[in-house]
Amino acid sequence: MRFFVTGCAGFIGSNLTDRLLAAGHQVVGYDNLSTGQQHFLSDAARSDRFTLIEGDVLHSPTLAGAMRGSEFVFHLAANADVRFGTHRPRKDLEQNTIATVNVLEAMRHNGVRRIAYASTGSIYGEAQIFPTPETSPIPVQTSLYGASKISAEAFIEAYCEGFGLQAYIFRFVSILGERYTHGHVFDFYKQLQIHPDYLDVLGNGKQRKSYLYVQDCIDAMLLAAEKAQHKVNIFNLGTDEYCEVDDSINWICQCLGVTPQRRYDGRDRGWVGDNPFIFLDCSAMRALGWRPRLTIREAVIRTVDYLRNAPSVVAART
């Protein structure tokens, strides 16, 4: 099958691209290389079943042209940082919502019928039910990131109804693993490289978060695309556990053999719109036979190991 992967040079996109190629598929990757890193595609580039097209999801003609002949779209290109929405209020709208409509229009233009979309557990805002099911009450959005992602979900669903598309919408917890380049494990690792004797922590360390290993995430997406047959298929993706920020700091410090002084800013949230508790009900995905292979602790350790062996990746993100 011929897949079209937006954000193919990113963390999840490049891992997915490698997996699709390993399974014998053709992949057209689309990335503007703004946050994606071309060396993440060095394995893919050795395959004659892979084509990289450098382009922006906000440039519709390039996007539509690149998608021609593809059968299934993985739309992963996004502004993936939940924290800085209020610094750049239009960025989430443009890169997450408008870009997704551009992808949908390109699909319509090219007669591509199936799409998998990387949404986020952040769309639940401050959830009232834990673990949080896909069928939660309509949430009140607390971040521009969450708002832009639930908006993209909404347009995807409307295109399914209006134009006969089939969609797979995945609401991720934070993803960890090889090629991970942003988020709090990255920030802590980087701080401790610079000053192993102390660690500045946003919040009070008690925020409860969930993580999932990138290969487990990809397993789930591929299995869902194979097995789920509704017009609109929505799945939470995470492990059946959560940890406190302090737990992950413990694991990172153990890996690195450091005992920094922890300097909390003391708030109960890490930033405006931060959700102090993320724990998703993933039983729908599990009902298809999926099981994550790594625990949160194992995923954190695997990620720290990766970062230790990828100093250029760490240095590139300042």
Place this chain on the structure above:
Amino acid sequence: MRFFVTGCAGFIGSNLTDRLLAAGHQVVGYDNLSTGQQHFLSDAARSDRFTLIEGDVLHSPTLAGAMRGSEFVFHLAANADVRFGTHRPRKDLEQNTIATVNVLEAMRHNGVRRIAYASTGSIYGEAQIFPTPETSPIPVQTSLYGASKISAEAFIEAYCEGFGLQAYIFRFVSILGERYTHGHVFDFYKQLQIHPDYLDVLGNGKQRKSYLYVQDCIDAMLLAAEKAQHKVNIFNLGTDEYCEVDDSINWICQCLGVTPQRRYDGRDRGWVGDNPFIFLDCSAMRALGWRPRLTIREAVIRTVDYLRNAPSVVAART
């Protein structure tokens, strides 16, 4: 108080403007006069507390300049027709979602803190619970109109969290009354003017719909803005009843003294994305002391009476 009303020349906007002026407020009305009709503002124009600024909500500099000095925004400008989304897929995104972010940015720019937004019961898609409460499970969108409106809601909420705004989000059923210019009562009326002997009906006549009289709608919005004090306040607005399309045809025909042959297209939906049953739980709004004054039947009859006395309005919409 100084109010800023987008879509001030529209059906609901012009009625609201008149009410705000009658209550002694200042109103800056903003409209591009694309579907709004300037003669709806002929009463308002006689007040020295009213200013009309002709501009588009998609033009941010004009919008931001016009809003300066206002204290409360009623954002009613929208693409209000749910039916034709698939003919013009970007229109809902632009005129409902992007335009709303433009309004939010203009508020931020001008330090305006409070917004009331005209959303829609269409955001519930094909609801599973009747009457449908505000806290329904996250719906799957079935129309681009609904998608664009729930997206606008999401961004408004994120701005409340990120920038300290206070919002009133109203999910309307179909609104009827003086200055009503689109929707199925309008279409039926117009058809019967042209050919009183037959009536073409989208669907099978059994779709169950809810309606609310425009002055009851405005009563609710003004009362909520006065009494509800949360950061984000969300209210369904409708009567505690619904009718079948056939019921409203009966009332219209009785008003007009005609007995047309009804030519149903026979589908269970009027159009792609049509919701065959809309019936909202409005107990949250009622708990603030609001009661609609007109029943659905009375609102339909009032609307037909209005259209009979406004042949130029009917003629202007071809």
